[in-house]
Amino acid sequence: MRVGCPKEIKNHEYRVGLTPGAVREYVAHGHEVVIETKAGAGIGAEDDAYRAAGAKIVSSAREIFEKADMVVKVKEPQPEEWAQLREGQLLYTYLHLAPDPRQTEGLLGSGVTAIAYETVTDERGGLPLLAPMSEVAGRLAIQAGATALQKAHGGRGILLGGVPGVLPAKVTVLGGGVVGLHAARMAVGLGADVTILDRSLPRLRQLDELFAGRVHTRYSTIDALEEEVFSADLVIGAVLIPGAAAPKLVTREMLSGMKRGSVIVDVAIDQGGCFETSKATTHSDPTFEVDGVVHYCVANMPGAVPVTSAAALNNATLHYGLQLADRGLAALTENRHLRNGLNVHRGRVTNLAVAEALGYEGHAPETLLKSA
Structure with missing residues (x-):
């Protein structure tokens, strides 16, 4: 799978979705990783560090959204980003959709499959990707x-x-x-x-x-x-x-x-x-x-301490991210905790709390994934 990571564009957001160490793991699993130039500048990770880890550096976020099968970010996509997402693409990031009808509408319109860090669960009932932040x-x-x-x-x-x-x-x-x-x-x-x-x-x-x-x-x-x-x-x-x-x-x-x-x-x-x-x-x-x-x-409070928070975030997200890259939609079918992170899939809301908050019909992710 081609995995892409753009530079974050939210105000004073210095974290990065993939650290060079995380890139090495994806490459070791046989995936191609594409990183926008200067994506890691906020944590002191220069382009050469990403190249050494096996990533390809591209000059613009547009190339990431065009070429990547899976986009890994930190913060929710901004309007200019969700406009570039497409059906069949995986988005793996924080979303926080319940209070954000505009973003939800944008993601639904794009047809993307969006997995939110904040609703992925674990065996103890915790939220392992939200916990470090x-x-x-x-x-x-x-x-x-x-x-x-x-x-x-x-x-x-x-x-x-x-x-x-x-x-x-x-x-x-x-x-x-x-x-x-x-x-x-x-x-x-x-x-x-x-x-x-x-x-x-x-x-x-x-x-x-x-x-x-x-x-x-x-x-x-x-x-x-x-x-x-x-x-x-x-x-x-x-x-x-x-x-x-x-x-x-x-x-x-x-x-x-x-x-x-x-x-x-x-x-x-x-x-x-x-x-x-x-x-x-x-x-x-x-x-x-x-x-x-x-x-x-x-x-985005943790964005103020990006060296600490990007490392902590990547430690938590890597395990599930590799499952998505290795297995695609099958990873969501096979892992119920990862499936709990699915918030939007091909124009439909799959998280019941988000659907209730925003007045959408909620769809069981199991049913939609089975038909896919």
Whole structure:
């Protein structure tokens, strides 16, 4: 199979879908790999490194989309990219379709078969291709929040960990999954006063044991949510419903009860955000203010640390990517966890959460793949 990797064009996105090490693996499996020139520049991987790994370098993304049987990316295709996709082609990348009707329409119109990293599953019920970026984003959320809390950035002017004789900042984490866990780890490490809210009692027990009393855990009710958000200096939105739009846990009305200069970091923004006032921002203009509350809603947070995040992403995606390259559509038929990643196939939506969120008819992927 001919596998192609274009340079990412989303604002301040420096990651790359295939590292030179990943290219070597595809080549070792007998596949031809085509890389757009400077695709790896953001992680310090020059064209010569890709050539040494066995890839062919081409001068434009257009050649990738024209020639590749499978396109491997990091972020969702932008309008100029989905316009170049075609029927029979595999697209393997993050998609986050539920809050993005335009992209969904574009992918349906192209006829492409699109596999979303964020809905591929594993034997334990986890999301193995989303997890590494959730780890990065959770940790970055605390760095971003700590910066936004500085007075010069519009925040309250609070040091996250405080100093002897001065109380630390209060951090509230909404969601105890991978993002929430890693955000709490970072915040605790900096000395903050941390509370995690979740609706899974087994998960709250796990977190309580893991942190050995260094964080507060609380079952998430409306009352609990309001109390914690109103008293927080920094609120991390770390809620995920796989494939679906994030629930709006914090309403516009609730902002009036928050401290002036407090900070919201909405890590769920890729799925539409879990704050009613959230809207996607970029690394070049990451924050905005609503009712005195600073919002940080960058939709590709891990892109800020591409060397770390591209390596972590490729470690996770390579195994499934090789299955797709080796077996094509048969890999989706044979591996139910990989099949769970199928979101769009030849003009039809195959992920039920996406279909429900956007008003499409959902099609069972097994049926469509069998007919193909």
